[in-house]
Amino acid sequence: MALVISDRTADTTSTTGTVNFTAGIVGTTMTITAATPATLSAGAIIISQTGIVLGTIASGSGTSYTLAAGAIAISAGSVLAAIFGPFIVSNIAPTGFQTFGTGIGDTNTTYYTVTDGYNWLDIYGTYTASTLSLSVINVISCSQGFTAFNTYSKQIFCTIPASKYVYRDISNNIVGGLTSSSGGLGYATGTGGTVTQLTNRTTAVVLSKLTGQITLFGPTTLGAVTATTFTLTNTLITATDIVHVQHVSGGTLGLYNVTATPGAGFANIIIRNNSAAASASETPVIQFVIIKGVTA
Numbered sequence: 001m002a003l004v005i006s007d008r009t010a011d012t013t014s015t016t017g018t019v020n021f022t023a024g025i026v027g028t029t030m031t032i033t034a035a036t037p038a039t040l041s042a043g044a045i046i047i048s049q050t051g052i053v054l055g056t057i058a059s060g061s062g063t064s065y066t067l068a069a070g071a072i073a074i075s076a077g078s079v080l081a082a083i084f085g086p087f088i089v090s091n092i093a094p095t096g097f098q099t100f101g102t103g104i105g106d107t108n109t110t111y112y113t114v115t116d117g118y119n120w121l122d123i124y125g126t127y128t129a130s131t132l133s134l135s136v137i138n139v140i141s142c143s144q145g146f147t148a149f150n151t152y153s154k155q156i157f158c159t160i161p162a163s164k165y166v167y168r169d170i171s172n173n174i175v176g177g178l179t180s181s182s183g184g185l186g187y188a189t190g191t192g193g194t195v196t197q198l199t200n201r202t203t204a205v206v207l208s209k210l211t212g213q214i215t216l217f218g219p220t221t222l223g224a225v226t227a228t229t230f231t232l233t234n235t236l237i238t239a240t241d242i243v244h245v246q247h248v249s250g251g252t253l254g255l256y257n258v259t260a261t262p263g264a265g266f267a268n269i270i271i272r273n274n275s276a277a278a279s280a281s282e283t284p285v286i287q288f289v290i291i292k293g294v295t296a
Helices: none
Strands: 006-008 018-026 029-032 045-048 053-061 064-067 074-083 109-115 120-128 138-142 155-158 192-196 211-215 227-233 242-249 256-263 266-273 285-291
Touching (some): 045 138, 053 074
Parallel strands (some): 192 211
Antiparallel strands (some): 053 064, 109 155, 120 138
16 A cells, blocks of 8 residues: 655745745856845755756845855846745644654655645655654755745645656666665665585585575685585576675685676586685685676
């Protein structure tokens, strides 16, 4: 069942979230030329009517402001909007929806949409339970010709902006880039497995997992500058895949060179003693990861 999260802003105009004005930006300097300029706070995000983020206010007051480095210059007289937030929610969810406190949780970040029924903003921000507020970290997009919201209460709900969406197409290919700023890319718990080699170092092992660990037969020695080969039978491997292997524990780290050659449903794994002397009697453990590959 899909998670749907929605809320209403509090019925107040104390936090409007937006101010529209006419301005021009040159470098990092913004001059407001509207007849009644708004006072903009540091951190406010300036966007064009087409939803392009132009920059963030660093300081200023009245009709003159300095933007953070990297601001996009526009022609004087352009109609802009300042998105400053936070947006205050009433903590009352419509029927069939959850509140942000339940669905997102305190201090967590989320994408969300704010709309007054005519204009809308897609925003990335943080929910704070103590103040029932959604901050504005970044503006992703907005409705065409956006200038400001009306003064009535607005609907706020979680969404996934199209520019941030990753999905599988009809051929099951992933569309959209995969990147990570902190968590890394890899397989989730439950994807991997373990297996122990029996009899000797050339005995085949069977483990049909995308990642896992192989405990080699041992303890036993491996002769100086000598290699042994065994087969990992794995139905998930194809001949075009890359099977990355490395010695992770059980023995002298750095002593062995481990490589893998993939085939259809298997990989031949070679472990080589790089030393000019025989290894100690050890039981190495090898970690493998399958990276899916194609030739067309």
